[in-house]
Amino acid sequence: MSLAIEGARKHFRARRGAAVVALDGVDLDAKAGELLVIVGPSGSGKSTLLRAIAGLEPLDAGRVVIDDRDVTALPPGRRDVALVFQEAALFPHLGVAANIGIGERARGERRRDIEARVREVARVLDIEPLLTRMPNELSGGERQRVALARAMIRSPRVCLLDEPLASVDTELRLRMRGEIRAVQRSLGVPMVHVTHDQVEAMAMGDRVAVMARGRVLQCDTPAQVYARPATTAVARIFGPLPMNLLPVVDGVVTGVRPERVRLGQEPGGRAASVVVVEPAGEECLVRVLLDGTETELLARLPWTAAPHAGERVTVGWGAEDEHRFDAATGERR
Numbered sequence: 001m002s003l004a005i006e007g008a009r010k011h012f013r014a015r016r017g018a019a020v021v022a023l024d025g026v027d028l029d030a031k032a033g034e035l036l037v038i039v040g041p042s043g044s045g046k047s048t049l050l051r052a053i054a055g056l057e058p059l060d061a062g063r064v065v066i067d068d069r070d071v072t073a074l075p076p077g078r079r080d081v082a083l084v085f086q087e088a089a090l091f092p093h094l095g096v097a098a099n100i101g102i103g104e105r106a107r108g109e110r111r112r113d114i115e116a117r118v119r120e121v122a123r124v125l126d127i128e129p130l131l132t133r134m135p136n137e138l139s140g141g142e143r144q145r146v147a148l149a150r151a152m153i154r155s156p157r158v159c160l161l162d163e164p165l166a167s168v169d170t171e172l173r174l175r176m177r178g179e180i181r182a183v184q185r186s187l188g189v190p191m192v193h194v195t196h197d198q199v200e201a202m203a204m205g206d207r208v209a210v211m212a213r214g215r216v217l218q219c220d221t222p223a224q225v226y227a228r229p230a231t232t233a234v235a236r237i238f239g240p241l242p243m244n245l246l247p248v249v250d251g252v253v254t255g256v257r258p259e260r261v262r263l264g265q266e267p268g269g270r271a272a273s274v275v276v277v278e279p280a281g282e283e284c285l286v287r288v289l290l291d292g293t294e295t296e297l298l299a300r301l302p303w304t305a306a307p308h309a310g311e312r313v314t315v316g317w318g319a320e321d322e323h324r325f326d327a328a329t330g331e332r333r
């Protein structure tokens with residue numbers, strides 16, 4: 001099983017104002033069992049891309065290919081694609097078990113087989129106790145898991161997730177990440193997962209595609225995108241925190257990740273003063289202003305090393321922690 005998007009273009013014409021280019025020539029692919037994560041700022045075209053794969057949004061140009069078959073002209077119902085949205089839409093008049101099995105029933109499968117499959121997928125997603133409830137008796141996170149179960153039970157050819165864990169609490173989110181991966185591996189389908197959560201993108205993705213303004217800026221393993229972002233835009237978008245970018249010197253922008261910035265009193269560093277310190281659990285985020293400039297840098301430090309606001313410090317980092325980008329094009333040098 002495989003998924004490919006080739007040269008996808010889509011624009012929207014708002015009732016007033018200029019046309020919006022939502023997809024500007026997107027090429028992506030995902031293999032069987034592969035989880036491709038899409039990250040990007042709000043409005044970068046992530047949801048439009050998923051909707052186009054599902055057949056809910058016709059493309060202006062380009063193709064969607066599933067299992068080597070061009071499905072671009074097929075309606076959603078004939079693509080065999082499961083899409084789980086941020087806001088799970090369940091049938092309000094049906095119980096949870098019926099909601100999960102509704103697709104199987106429509107396909108005329110045997111009642112006993114459906115019940116067994118519903119129980120199995122409910123067990124995996126930890127919603128067995130909810131099977132007899134009605135949708136209005138569920139929390140947002142529970143509804144989300146029911147929608148996920150409904151998508152998983154169908155053994156679709158492609159699985160698309162649009163922030164399915166957005167309304168789930170941290171502990172459950174951690175567990176569900178693993179569960180989604182396990183279910184997906186057992187289904188062996190390509191999965192495309194849109195998230196704003198960078199940690200989730202790093203933890204779950206076999207590969208990550210970084211989007212901005214309807215384009216894919218880079219697509220590679222999370223480790224590679226983190227270690228060698230292709231452009232300054234990727235360096236700002238992908239990672240636990242945006243990369244610090246220093247002012248241009250000789251046509252070069254130097255970037256340093258906040259987690260690599262060191263503060264101290266050592267000679268050789270750049271003099272700066274601490275603007276603000278924000279606690280972040282065991283760590284803290286420290287914003288410093290470099291002397292004689294308007295450049296602020298962010299540093300992530302252990303809480304035990306937290307300075308005070310207003311303190312004078314020196315700022316340093318290892319030469320191996322520097323990223324260099326072309327100032328004119330933004331591309332990695």
Ligand SMILES: Nc1ncnc2c1ncn2[C@@H]1O[C@H](COP(=O)(O)OP(=O)(O)OP(=O)(O)O)[C@@H](O)[C@H]1O
Nearest residue numbers: 012013014020022041042043044045046047048049
């Ligand atoms: N039906 C529509 N009519 C007009 N413009 C639209 C429509 N749907 C999306 N857009 C525009 O297309 C662009 C891409 O939207 P899309 O929803 O794909 O972004 P996104 O990356 O999913 O954003 P978010 O992270 O906020 O969900 C945005 O500029 C958006 O305003």
